[in-house]
Amino acid sequence: MSAVPQTREQYSAHLPALHLLINLGWHFLPTDEALTQRGSTREVILKARLIEVLQTRRFDYKGEQYPLSPSGIDQIVRQVQALNLAEGLMAANERLYQMLTLGMTVTEFMPDGKKHQPTIALVDWHDAGANRWDVTEELEVLSTHGTHHRVPDVVAYVNGLPLAVIEAKRPDGTHVGQAMVDEGISQQLRNQRHDEIPHLFAYAQLLLAVSHTEGRYGTIGTPMKFWARWREEQFTDAQLGAWKNQPLNADVQTALLAGKPPKLQAYFRQLWAQPQLPTDQDRLLAALLEPERLLEFLRLFVLFDRKAGKVVARYQQFFGIRVLLERINLRRPDGGREGGVVWHTTGSGKSLTMVFLTKALVLHGNTQACRVVVVTDRLDLEDQLSRNFMNSGAFGSAVATKKDGEKAKVGSGRDLARRIGQGTERIMFTLIHKFATASKLPECYNSSADMIVLVDEGHRSHGGETHERMRKALPRAAYVAFTGTPLLKKDKTANKFGPIVHAYTMQRAVEDGTVAPLLYEERVPELTINEEAVNRWFDRITAGLSPEQAADLKRKFANKHAVYGAANRIELIAWDIAQHFSENVKKLDLGLKGQVAMASKLEAIRYKQYLDDTGLVSSAIIISPPDSREGNTEVDESKLPEVQRWWNTQCGQERRNL
Incomplete structure (x- = not known):
């Protein structure tokens, strides 16, 4: 009897999720109306809604505004519908993300007979009210081979595009010992397979699994173990309670309960007439799907990484970067930007936080002119960070190459001095020690307040003369230190870079399941x-x-x-x-x-x-490999430094084994 568990899901998670989303500003679209807009179960976008939104778009031409022509609208709709899954789900999803964030170029023939190619935004990122927010339930989607249907519980549409997919499960799993939301995550992963409904997930940007008392989120390709929990740092429980207990419009309530069993209808009419406390399911839904929050999250906190795949920020990255952006936009008495310390424990994604920050700096209007200098104190860290920046699209998304990452790395003190004084690179990487040489050269000076220095492992190597030389070369820069090492109250890191603006402790990371717990046993x-x-x-x-x-x-x-x-x-x-x-x-x-x-x-x-x-x-x-350029004073191999000699022996053994 499949109706019984379905009803239980509707009681505990499914209808409460829809109820909250409606109160957050989403328009409830009944399943049959959604199907009418789709045209068939094979289609996943709401074509009529997309056309409706595109009809409101305007573009400038010779000082006047023009609406999109029917031909221009058709060009966009055809491109959006024609996502190519032949290269894989990830490639198709990245292509759609580029359409969302960069807009789409169309060809229009103007009244003066000339051809014009404006770029049209699919989503208005700055005004939530300029978009259409639809949420529907039980979205029946035909599989790739037409052999069966899958039915995600809740799908959220922005301007006719299915950007969020939610599986809402009852708190008790159907399998003994299975976590509450694991079944929902498993269904999300299954449905992405090539023989299931990947064409829905080609559009989806956020995936959620909720079960009343718990909620986790990920994106396409996220393995189950990396689906994350969220801890809200802005919306209070009072705000959540206000959203949750806002009375539903009578017509909306009727539409939401239409076709449901009478007993279930009676239960929810009675429930919604009483005050309710927010649940963890509510906290996750509000944190990620409140319309303005969703726009901010999707625009600034999504990366496509060549090694890790698609990555969406965890809450400590989201709120840490938010605080940093506010801090960087404050001014010191000399006109320079303020900085500070981000203390995120080791293993919590500190390198990606730096990439997210750089992306946000590039996209924010008042920091678009900024240049970023990433400073480390070890060669292996410099290599790691430059790879992370390159793989995650900081050099231009899909067009970045290994050469771009290498070019961003400063080769010498003289090169650093030239780049500081005369360079135009948006991102560069340098070792702190190169300032010792660079600072002696007259060109190593830049008084711009649009220089932002990101210091990795800021608790090391920044207490002495080299740090002061860096400050002298970039006197008005904003200095932001990242560290994963626990800081003492009087730690010099905070003194050098400013206050701790955001902290994510080891204890919190263990509670979140971000890192494994460490047990220490002292052996003196x-x-x-x-x-x-x-x-x-x-x-x-x-x-x-x-x-x-x-x-x-x-x-x-x-x-x-x-x-x-x-x-x-x-x-x-x-x-x-x-x-x-x-x-x-x-x-x-x-x-x-x-x-x-x-x-x-x-x-x-x-x-x-x-x-x-x-x-x-x-x-x-x-x-990591020893630097073969250093420590060589003799030709005799036996007198090479011990580390380098060991490395050469090991490499030679590996080559012989091949």
């Missing part, structure tokens, strides 16, 4: 080095010594301070790690692994050597 080397490991090490090292020499050596190591300073301290700790892992983890035979973070590449190499020597565990090193 001089107190907790395993006695057996120490004895085994002493037996090895004193094998060739006299009893007197061995006793003398043991006396030296009995001093806890000597252990810290001993050349073989790493070997002691390696033995302790190996034995602890072997006894407590390896014997479980669960395939579990461990990770040891080192202070340097050299330490990593030495730890591996000693771990291998124990014979208790196997290990591998993960490091």
